[in-house]
Amino acid sequence: MKMIQSLLIALIPATIAALWFFRLNALILISVSIVFAVGAEVLWQLAAKLPIRIRDLSAVSTGLLFGLTLGPSLPWYLAALGASLSIVAGKAIWGGFGKNIFNPALFGRFIIVVLFPGAMAPFLTPVDAVAAATPLQIFRAEGVVTPILNLFTGNVSGCIGETSVMALALGFAWLVYKGHANWRIPLAAFISVTILSLLAGHNPLFHLFSGSLMLGALFMATDPVTSPNQNAGRWIFGAAIGLIIMVFRFWSPFPEGTMFAILGMNMLVPIINAHTKANKISKESENK
Amino acid sequence: MKRQICNLLRIKDTAGVHPPQHKLTAGTVIESAPLPDRVTLLMKQHSGAPAKLLVKQGDIVQTGQLIAEATTFISAPVHATLSGEVKQISSVVHPLTGELTTAVTIVSDGADNWVETVVVDPNGLSREEIIARVQRAGVVGLGGGGFPTHVKLQPPADKPIHTVIANGAECEPYITADTRLMIEDPERVVSGLQIVMRVLKAKEAYIAIEENKPEAIARLRTYLTQLDLPHVHIFILKACYPMGEAAVLIREVLGIEVPAGKRSRDVGVLVQNVGTLAAIYDSVACGKPLVEQVMTITGMVTNPKNLRVRFGTAASHLITLCGGVKPGGDKLLFGGPMLGIAQLSYDSPVVKAVNCILVTQSIKREERNCVRCARCIEVCPMELMPLMYYNYVRNKSYDRLAEYWIETCMECGACAYACPANIPLVSYIHIGKDELEKQKSDD
Numbered sequence: 054m055k056m057i058q059s060l061l062i063a064l065i066p067a068t069i070a071a072l073w074f075f076r077l078n079a080l081i082l083i084s085v086s087i088v089f090a091v092g093a094e095v096l097w098q099l100a101a102k103l104p105i106r107i108r109d110l111s112a113v114s115t116g117l118l119f120g121l122t123l124g125p126s127l128p129w130y131l132a133a134l135g136a137s138l139s140i141v142a143g144k145a146i147w148g149g150f151g152k153n154i155f156n157p158a159l160f161g162r163f164i165i166v167v168l169f170p171g172a173m174a175p176f177l178t179p180v181d182a183v184a185a186a187t188p189l190q191i192f193r194a195e196g197v198v199t200p201i202l203n204l205f206t207g208n209v210s211g212c213i214g215e216t217s218v219m220a221l222a223l224g225f226a227w228l229v230y231k232g233h234a235n236w237r238i239p240l241a242a243f244i245s246v247t248i249l250s251l252l253a254g255h256n257p258l259f260h261l262f263s264g265s266l267m268l269g270a271l272f273m274a275t276d277p278v279t280s281p282n283q284n285a286g287r288w289i290f291g292a293a294i295g296l297i298i299m300v301f302r303f304w305s306p307f308p309e310g311t312m313f314a315i316l317g318m319n320m321l322v323p324i325i326n327a328h329t330k331a332n333k334i335s336k337e338s339e340n341k
Numbered sequence: 342m343k344r345q346i347c348n349l350l351r352i353k354d355t356a357g358v359h360p361p362q363h364k365l366t367a368g369t370v371i372e373s374a375p376l377p378d379r380v381t382l383l384m385k386q387h388s389g390a391p392a393k394l395l396v397k398q399g400d401i402v403q404t405g406q407l408i409a410e411a412t413t414f415i416s417a418p419v420h421a422t423l424s425g426e427v428k429q430i431s432s433v434v435h436p437l438t439g440e441l442t443t444a445v446t447i448v449s450d451g452a453d454n455w456v457e458t459v460v461v462d463p464n465g466l467s468r469e470e471i472i473a474r475v476q477r478a479g480v481v482g483l484g485g486g487g488f489p490t491h492v493k494l495q496p497p498a499d500k501p502i503h504t505v506i507a508n509g510a511e512c513e514p515y516i517t518a519d520t521r522l523m524i525e526d527p528e529r530v531v532s533g534l535q536i537v538m539r540v541l542k543a544k545e546a547y548i549a550i551e552e553n554k555p556e557a558i559a560r561l562r563t564y565l566t567q568l569d570l571p572h573v574h575i576f577i578l579k580a581c582y583p584m585g586e587a588a589v590l591i592r593e594v595l596g597i598e599v600p601a602g603k604r605s606r607d608v609g610v611l612v613q614n615v616g617t618l619a620a621i622y623d624s625v626a627c628g629k630p631l632v633e634q635v636m637t638i639t640g641m642v643t644n645p646k647n648l649r650v651r652f653g654t655a656a657s658h659l660i661t662l663c664g665g666v667k668p669g670g671d672k673l674l675f676g677g678p679m680l681g682i683a684q685l686s687y688d689s690p691v692v693k694a695v696n697c698i699l700v701t702q703s704i705k706r707e708e709r710n711c712v713r714c715a716r717c718i719e720v721c722p723m724e725l726m727p728l729m730y731y732n733y734v735r736n737k738s739y740d741r742l743a744e745y746w747i748e749t750c751m752e753c754g755a756c757a758y759a760c761p762a763n764i765p766l767v768s769y770i771h772i773g774k775d776e777l778e779k780q781k782s783d784d
Contacts, residue, residue, distance in 0.1 A: 056761055149710055150709075151709070151711050151712040151713065151762070277714040278713050282715040282728060283726075330726065330745065
């Protein structure tokens with residue numbers, strides 16, 4: 054499908070950035086994730102006697118997105134397990150592509166994080182691969198803000214695909230240009246993150262550019278399958294994701310909450326949809 | 342106001358779709374099709390009750406002779422479209438609805454002898470006389486609806502019509518019958534419009550044409566300037582499918598929303614296709630019954646043409662006139678690619694309101710899961726949510742369809758055209774509407 058092709062093309066800059074900064078670690082994690090995601094899809098479809106549909110590239114996109122969310126020092130077999138679970142538990146058992154409630158890549162990552170807490174750590178510095186805290190961990194422990202320019206280019210420690218804001222934004226701009234992106238969702242998330250960080254007296258750019266907010270808001274919250282189908286709902290969905298992320302960053306024991314925010318809001322999508330029917334319909338109901 | 346804000350936020354207005362136009366015959370002059378040797382006339386060529394048959398096998402009829410009369414108010418008579426002998430009365434599959442319908446086969450005597458028609462000056466006729474002449478001539482909506490025109494000319498007393506819109510949008514790909522009619526015969530269209538305005542005492546009239554038909558716009562503009570009619574305006578529409586649907590047209594031209602479940606007459610507007618207006622003029626001024634219509638024979642035929650075709654002519658006769666089917670053409674549609682009805686046989690007879698015969702290539706597209714991308718919602722001209730219909734029909738939760746105003750759907754097919762998963766949304770909507778109807782009648 055064109056939509057998935059466009060998504061894959063849009064992820065090219067982020068993938069290049071991941072390979073550039075995290076070298077062999079990134080190469081292994083990304084390729085293992087894609088191979089196992091596609092393999093799991095084939096095996097599932099064979100076992101369930103379904104037509105083999107790997108040519109629609111949806112398994113490739115899930116595998117790639119999953120790979121980009123991983124910490125650079127995660128063992129390859131956990132990446133393999135997570136990628137397979139993304140496909141099987143995140144997508145196939147719901148009825149396949151289009152019927153899942155949760156974003157499959159994030160669902161797989163969630164399972165790995167819960168089953169193997171700490172497996173993503175230690176985070177590594179780019180290129181030299183020395184253990185180092187992520188900008189959000191540093192900020193939490195010492196109150197030091199990483200230079201914004203480093204955050205923008207991605208020259209910081211973190212998960213392999215999340216660090217380079219520049220690469221992610223470039224890819225997303227292309228998606229918007231192709232008309233396949235729900236730009237309202239990330240915009241709403243950015244607005245709520247900005248407002249909340251200003252209220253807390255933090256630099257909003259630091260919060261916007263650090264952690265997995267950019268990757269999550271641009272490429273995971275916008276998954277059409279697991280996001281609201283009306284513009285009004287998209288604003289609500291995005292704003293709530295931004296809110297939950299900031300709640301996690303301020304008060305939770307975790308440094309980061311993008312994954313929880315998106316998965317949690319995925320659950321609420323049917324409710325949001327039910328309350329944001331198309332304009333015409335709501336107009337009519339008002340008149341009654 | 343809300344609408345303007347919505348439009349601004351949308352960056353670009355995406356409601357509606359833009360299928361490739363393929364107007365192969367836009368520059369082809371309308372010809373009268375040579376008469377076929379037989380016609381098959383259906384008793385139901387309109388919406389409403391079928392007409393009641395008046396002839397029997399062996400009768401000799403003349404062109405324009407009444408062969409079946411209207412039984413109720415919402416019904417229309419049928420006239421012979423050839424002179425000759427009634428050869429057979431049989432049941433045939435209706436080309437548009439698929440129902441078995443009584444049909445009369447007339448074998449031509451080759452002479453095309455007309456019944457006598459009375460030419461009058463329409464200005465001398467009273468409103469009642471005009472409506473009676475339209476009704477007697479069996480005029481129905483020729484844009485595709487087939488709704489009896491005399492019914493539309495008699496709105497309930499508490500719902501007067503203030504504006505008439507002549508629908509020359511012709512937004513569906515391939516079809517050029519209305520465009521050519523406006524270019525070649527603006528007199529009949531405008532005269533028909535004036536008659537309708539007089540009958541309804543309408544104050545304003547608009548002739549709505551899409552911007553991509555500059556020749557028709559220019560021709561009508563020149564003609565209207567000559568006549569100096571202060572209350573007849575030309576309205577240039579954006580080119581977009583389905584611009585020609587009544588509710589969309591009213592919104593674009595007048596800025597009035599037709600509420601869900603209501604019709605255009607409820608907001609005081611009458612929308613009439615330009616071909617119908619010409620037929621109204623013929624019936625009122627010339628006393629001529631409706632026996633023919635301009636159709637575009639197009640697609641994968643050797644010489645696509647605009648032909649004036651007698652009703653009841655077999656599609657195969659018309660396709661032969663256009664040089665036959667090109668290699669690869671294996672699907673016959675009555676209507677354009679968006680709304681057309683696929684035919685069982687090349688011998689299907691055309692009925693009133695068929696404005697296009699399209700030969701095309703059937704493409705099998707694999708239906709996939711809905712990915713909830715909401716393209717269907719974005720393109721829906723009525724701001725409905727087709728993907729919810731798909732969900733509820735698949736889950737057999739038919740009672741919930743009404744919550745999403747499925748009755749408002751006019752089945753233009755824009756959603757199905759836009760769907761990246763190739764879901765035949767219109768078929769799901771059909772099923773949903775039928776099941777909802779069944780549930781209602783069970784209650």
